[in-house]
Amino acid sequence: MSKKLTIGLFGFGVVGQGLHDIIKTKNLNIEIKKIAIKNPDKARSLPADLFTTDRNEILNDPEINTVVELINDTEAAFQIVSTALKSGKSVVSASKKMLALHLQELIDLQHEHNVSLLYEGSVCGSIPIIRNLEEYYDNELLHSVSGIFNGSSNYILSKGSIEGLDYDTALKQAQDLGFAETDPTSDVGGYDAKYKLVIAAAHAYGVVVNPDEVFNFGIQTLAPQDLQYAREKRWKIKLVPVVKELDDEHVTLFVLPKFVTDTEFLYNVEYEYNGVTVQAAFADQQFFFGKGAGGHPTGSAVLSDIAALRYDYAYEYKKARNAQGLNFTNDVELNIYLRYDDEALVEALGFKHIHERFYSDNFKFVCGKINLQKLIEQKQRISDSKAFIAFADQLTGVSLASAN
Ligand code: HSE
Numbered sequence: 506m507s508k509k510l511t512i513g514l515f516g517f518g519v520v521g522q523g524l525h526d527i528i529k530t531k532n533l534n535i536e537i538k539k540i541a542i543k544n545p546d547k548a549r550s551l552p553a554d555l556f557t558t559d560r561n562e563i564l565n566d567p568e569i570n571t572v573v574e575l576i577n578d579t580e581a582a583f584q585i586v587s588t589a590l591k592s593g594k595s596v597v598s599a600s601k602k603m604l605a606l607h608l609q610e611l612i613d614l615q616h617e618h619n620v621s622l623l624y625e626g627s628v629c630g631s632i633p634i635i636r637n638l639e640e641y642y643d644n645e646l647l648h649s650v651s652g653i654f655n656g657s658s659n660y661i662l663s664k665g666s667i668e669g670l671d672y673d674t675a676l677k678q679a680q681d682l683g684f685a686e687t688d689p690t691s692d693v694g695g696y697d698a699k700y701k702l703v704i705a706a707a708h709a710y711g712v713v714v715n716p717d718e719v720f721n722f723g724i725q726t727l728a729p730q731d732l733q734y735a736r737e738k739r740w741k742i743k744l745v746p747v748v749k750e751l752d753d754e755h756v757t758l759f760v761l762p763k764f765v766t767d768t769e770f771l772y773n774v775e776y777e778y779n780g781v782t783v784q785a786a787f788a789d790q791q792f793f794f795g796k797g798a799g800g801h802p803t804g805s806a807v808l809s810d811i812a813a814l815r816y817d818y819a820y821e822y823k824k825a826r827n828a829q830g831l832n833f834t835n836d837v838e839l840n841i842y843l844r845y846d847d848e849a850l851v852e853a854l855g856f857k858h859i860h861e862r863f864y865s866d867n868f869k870f871v872c873g874k875i876n877l878q879k880l881i882e883q884k885q886r887i888s889d890s891k892a893f894i895a896f897a898d899q900l901t902g903v904s905l906a907s908a909n
Contacts (some may be wrong), residue, residue, distance in 0.1 A: 507534055507815035513563030513594075514540045515585055516575035517549065517556070519683035520599055520626070523800025524575070524807050525551070533812060539563050543576075564588050571814055573807065574598040577687050583607050590614045590622060597810040599626035599803060602691070605700035609713045612822055621819035623810035628701040629654055629779040631795040631802035633809065638708035638783075639820050646786035649749040650709045654701040656777035656798030657685040657692035658724055658744045663775040666732060666741060684777050684798035695721035695744055695760040702746035702758055705781075709748060710756050711824025714833045720881050721760035726893045730868040731844055740764040742895060743771050755834045759877060762895040764842065770794075835877045844870045845892040853886070854879050872897055 514521060517540050528535060540556050541563055542549075549556060563569055564585070572589040574596060576582050582603040589596050591614065598604060604611065604624050615622050625635050629652070638650070653659050657679040664675035676693070679685045684692075691697045699721040707713050724744055735742050745763035750756050765771045770792040774780040779797025784790050796802035838857070845851060851871055859873035880887070880894065887894060 508817075510535045510571045510811060510815055511569050512537045512571045512573055512811070513566065513569040514573045514575070515560070515563070515582075516577070517542050518575065518577070519800040520803045520807065521575045522550070523802075523804030524573070525804075527801065527804050527808050528811075531808075534815065535811060538569055539566070560585060564592065564594075570594055571811065572596045573811065574600060575807070576600065579603045579606065586611065586622065587614060590618055590620050593618060593620055595621045595814050596623070597626070597807055597814065598622065598624050599807055600624075601627040601697065601700040601704060605703040605716045608704065608707055612707075612713070612825070615819065621814060621817070623813060623818070623820070624704065625810050626803045626806035628704050629781060629793075629795070630656065630797040630799065631805050632779055632781060632793045632797065633806065634705060634781050634793055635708050635820075636813075637793070638705060639823075642709065642783065642785065643823060645788060647709050647750065648784040648786060649747060650705055650781065650783050651745055651747040651749075652781035652793075653743055653771055653774045653779050654698040654705075654746050654781075654797065655692050655695075655744060656779060656796070657689065658695075658698070659774065659778065659797070660684060660776050661693065662724065662727075662742060662744070667775065672727075679777075682777070683800060690723075690725075692723075693725050694723035695746075696723075698744060698746045699758075699760045702748055702760060706748040706756065706758055707822070707825065708820070709824075710750065710831050711822070711827065712756055712831050712833055713825065714758055718833065718835070719758045719760070720835065720877060720884070722762065722880070722884065722887070722894055723760075724762055726888065726891045727762065728844065728891075728893060730870075731893050731895070734842075734844075734870065735764055738764070740766055741772055743774070745771065745896065747896075750831070751834070751837060754830060754832055755836075756831050757834055757837045757877065759835075759839075759896075761839075762893070764895055764897045835881060837877050838874045839877055839880075840872065840897045841875045841880070842870060842872045842895045842897045843887075843892060844868070844894075845890065847886075847890045847892070850883065850886055850890060850892060853883055
């Protein structure tokens with residue numbers, strides 16, 4: 506028999522409203538008792554007495570046994586989630602940045618207070634990847650997890666390559682549709698994808714990595730020459746986060762634009778859709794596909810977590826607890842395409858095994874191997890000089906090679 510959940514909801518934006526729309530179509534023994542909002546003057550579609558601007562009305566209400574946190578403010582989200590967990594309430598959250606920045610603390614709080622924090626909606630919207638990594642791939646040897654984890658940047662790339670729409674107009678559309686973050690740099694700079702990657706890596710490999718240590722580079726400096734180069738090879742450019750096991754002791758994580766061939770699942774993932782490719786030793790390659798942003802798709806994942814709480818479901822973090830002995834490293838060599846103007850940048854990056862190079866007046870590029878640590882060192886210089894980099898593992902047939 507499922508237990509009754511009395512919910513205090515934080516946030517009534519795109520996802521909060523999407524969740525509310527879905528909940529009312531079901532009879533799940535769930536009641537939303539109060540909704541905490543920031544702006545009391547905004548017109549709401551629900552009775553005014555359901556709303557409050559005082560978070561304590563929810564956090565101090567003993568009848569509320571479940572908190573659903575769907576707000577934009579990272580620090581406020583952490584305060585709300587940690588306070589709720591400490592007071593014995595179960596929590597569902599979709600705040601990927603907050604979760605990625607505070608993951609270890611939040612895992613500890615769950616164990617300490619014997620409560621559950623679920624966050625399927627924080628990674629790839631409607632795609633059920635966290636519970637699958639946690640439960641289904643419990644005994645599998647996972648070689649890598651990668652994909653398209655950010656709907657807004659993928660929407661911009663699709664609008665550009667399929668419809669010829671310019672970057673700013675496509676970004677504006679992604680914002681109007683409610684896909685983009687308040688600060689869209691998070692989407693187009695690969696930060697949002699990185700937070701999601703860090704969360705996924707904890708469930709795939711049991712490693713909890715500080716997002717600040719993970720390299721991310723986005724699509725802001727993508728130029729027509731890069732698209733032309735990709736088109737000539739019949740490739741597409743996608744923004745791809747990767748977590749990969751390098752050997753028995755090391756995993757690497759990074760977010761980079763990637764040239765994707767038509768033999769890869771990600772090739773046909775367009776607009777706000779997301780995709781996750783899992784490469785496993787025994788199952789081989791598997792692919793998850795679905796909408797990665799938007800109120801109803803993300804709301805559906807949040808509702809799935811809420812429904813799971815009726816049966817006291819909690820992540821066990823088995824892989825972390827069994828201490829698989831994996832350590833995070835940036836000491837790895839990647840095949841990188843660099844489009845540049847500044848010759849000194851090529852020198853500074855220390856390319857090895859250059860296998861393609863081209864110069865003309867308005868287009869210079871080089872492809873070869875670079876240690877990820879060099880990219881980290883030179884990240885600012887790459888951005889400042891409006892150069893563009895992409896991960897190009899198909900160029901040599903080699904994926905990742907640990908420099909160890
Ligand atoms: N800004 C995010 C995206 C929303 O575009 O994917 C969903 O997490």
